[in-house]
Every structure is written in C-alpha cells, then in structure tokens.
Amino acid sequence: MNETIVTTENLTKRYGEHTAVDEVSLTVRRGEVYGFLGPNGAGKTTTLRMLLGLIRPTSGTATILRHTPGEPAAKRRAGALIEDPGFFPYLSGRDNLRVMTRYLALSDSAADAALDRVDLTGRGGDPFRTYSLGMKQRLGVAAALLGNPDLLVLDEPTNGLDPAGMADMRELLVELAGHGQTVLLSSHLLGEVQDICDRVGVISDGRLITESTVAEIRGMSSLYIRAEPVDVALAVAMRIAGDDAVHLLDGDALRLDVGAGATPGITRALVDAGADVHEVRTSERSLEEVFFEITATGDAANSTASTARSHER
Incomplete structure (x- = not known):
C-alpha cells in the first residue's frame, strides 16, 4: 500500500458563526497527483x-509527512503556492529565489534550476514587478520547488497561464509525481484535473462530499445507439x-449504461435481429459533468440538513 503523505480527521475551521471547513477527512498518498475540487468559497x-x-x-486533526502542520520537519519537506505568490517587487525573479535559497541553506544554483523547470530562465533577470500574472504564477511554483520537496x-x-503554459505545467506536475513526489492541488479547471490527477476530493459548503479516483468518480x-425498428x-x-441499464431517449435513440467492451456484441445482436443500425458510439461522463451533479446534490443535502436543524431549534 502507498505511504500516506497527508491525512485529516474531522478537520474543522469556524470563524464565529460561519463554518468554513466542516469535519473534512481526506487522505493523500505518496506519488499521486491529488485534485482538491470545489466551488468558490x-x-x-x-x-x-x-x-x-x-x-x-x-x-479535528491533520498530519503532513507524519508531522503536525507547521512543524519545522514538515516545512522542510513541503513546498507550497497558496493564493497570490508574494515576492519583493524590486528584485528580479532570480534574486527573489536566491533570497529563499539562502533561507533554506541551498546554493544559488538551486534558484537557476527552479527557474529552468518553469521556463522562466530567459526572464529571470527582470524585476518581479514587470512580470505578467502567468509569470508570477510560474515563479511561485518555482519557489515551491526549491529543495526538491516531498510534497507540493x-x-x-x-x-494566469496561457494554453501552452498550462500544458507545460501539467507535464511538470505529472513528471514530479512520476519521480515519487506528491502533488496536492486545487483547481477550477476540471478538464485539467481529469487529465493529470490520480484521485480527487470534492468539497462543497465546507464538507467533503466524495473522495475517489478520477475513473471511479466519472463512472461507467x-x-x-440509433437503430430501427426501435x-x-x-x-x-x-x-x-438488462432492463435497468437501457434508457429510451427522444426520437429513436437508446442509451445503455454498459462499458465500451459491450459494443461489438450488441451491434452483432442488433444486425442478427434484423435491425438497421444507424449509429453506435460510446460516451463517458466528463469530470465536469459529475462535479456539477454531485456539488448540486451536496448543496441540496446541506440545505435540507440546515433547514431540519433550524426546525429542531
């Protein structure tokens, strides 16, 4: 079994009467890209x-790299980019990273290597204040990579990245996981998450609704099929x-909740039965479709529970 890198048990954060995070229990394993998804807020x-x-x-409790969050041993082995990256505006990107390498007791060459990994070498000498949003984001990821952390x-x-930059970042994150590092990322780009993440956790209204592999959460x-006679x-x-797996759609189409492997057998059976087959195609639900479905369900459930609690009071 893969080593557990991050775990939380009933992790909760309240600000007065507002519960921002409500009893979240999740697990992130070594060498995986874990997508943490949810609507804004x-x-x-x-x-x-x-x-x-x-x-x-x-x-509630949390453990990161077998340590309590914030402990020096955990900080040394984790790199992070949370919200907007903060750097000295008058220093170059390279010098900003060198400030950090000295704090981390690393050589200046570590800053150059990090710039290279995020394709910022050519602009490393420019002041941070001249960077675009995407370049600032790249520098933030470069800072997170300093020291080759076990967890990102x-x-x-x-x-803020353009499509080419997004593709490069996806490739980098997959490469990091392939070398045994663990990536925990939040993103609102569900197509991106679907492409690179091994598992996802979906949070809505502060509660973790589901945690599963991308394949499992998307389902079968x-x-x-379009064929006549219907x-x-x-x-x-x-x-x-089976009766429960077949759905008659508008017009002459059928939807069968079966795997793609059933296609040849069903097609042959239709032809043998004398049906004229006009179209046979497979379709998988995207992560985006499932996300909207389960967050809508989760919001409805949370609303119902909240109403029930108010009536109890």
Missing part, C-alpha cells in the same frame, strides 16, 4: 492553509444489458 484554500500550518483548525501544495497553479461509460433495438438491448 467551498473551503479549499482554508483547508490547504490548515495543512501548511498557516492557520489553526478549530477542531498548489492552489490554482495554472492561474454509456453506449448510444422496438426491435429496445428488445435486443434489454435482453443483453
């Missing part, structure tokens, strides 16, 4: 800040896939 950044020891939880905690790492693919196609589909 769901509690993602607050959770990440607690994991890094930047704020204290109201209740990144809050919206592709914010569906098979769409009653013949329907009978064949129900015989092979």
